[in-house]
Amino acid sequence: MKSMRLQRLPDDLRREIRERRKAKGWTQQELAKNAGLAQRHISGIETGKVVPRYDTLLDILRVLDLDLILIPRELLSAVQALVRDYRNRTVHRQTEERPLYAVDEDTPTG
Numbered sequence: 001m002k003s004m005r006l007q008r009l010p011d012d013l014r015r016e017i018r019e020r021r022k023a024k025g026w027t028q029q030e031l032a033k034n035a036g037l038a039q040r041h042i043s044g045i046e047t048g049k050v051v052p053r054y055d056t057l058l059d060i061l062r063v064l065d066l067d068l069i070l071i072p073r074e075l076l077s078a079v080q081a082l083v084r085d086y087r088n089r090t091v092h093r094q095t096e097e098r099p100l101y102a103v104d105e106d107t108p109t110g
Contacts, residue, residue: 006051007051008048008049008050008051009045009048009051009052009057011048014045014046014047014048016066017045017046017060017061017064018046020064020065020066021042021064024064028042028043028046031060031063031064034063035056035059035060035063036059037056037059037060041056042060045060
């Protein structure tokens with residue numbers, strides 16, 4: 001079986017790292033310090049010039065309060081919907097808890 005080594009991290013993963021770093025108010029230098037890396041390494045990862053080792057990627061994600069998880073493909077759309085909902089609530093500063101399958105007030109019931 002031929003190895004399929006990545007030439008760079010996927011754009012959405014690199015974008016998430018950069019956006020999460022900025023949301024924390026961190027410079028690349030601050031992220032590098034917290035992850036135990038050099039700033040140029042963080043820059044290379046964010047621009048796609050460097051593909052980090054798996055353990056390095058996990059270190060970066062953990063200091064950004066993120067996690068890398070494996071989910072079955074058949075659950076992908078449900079997980080993506082949960083993430084979208086979380087981000088929307090965060091953007092709109094909605095902090096109240098609600099059921100997983102909450103019905104909006106505007107949604108007709110039965």
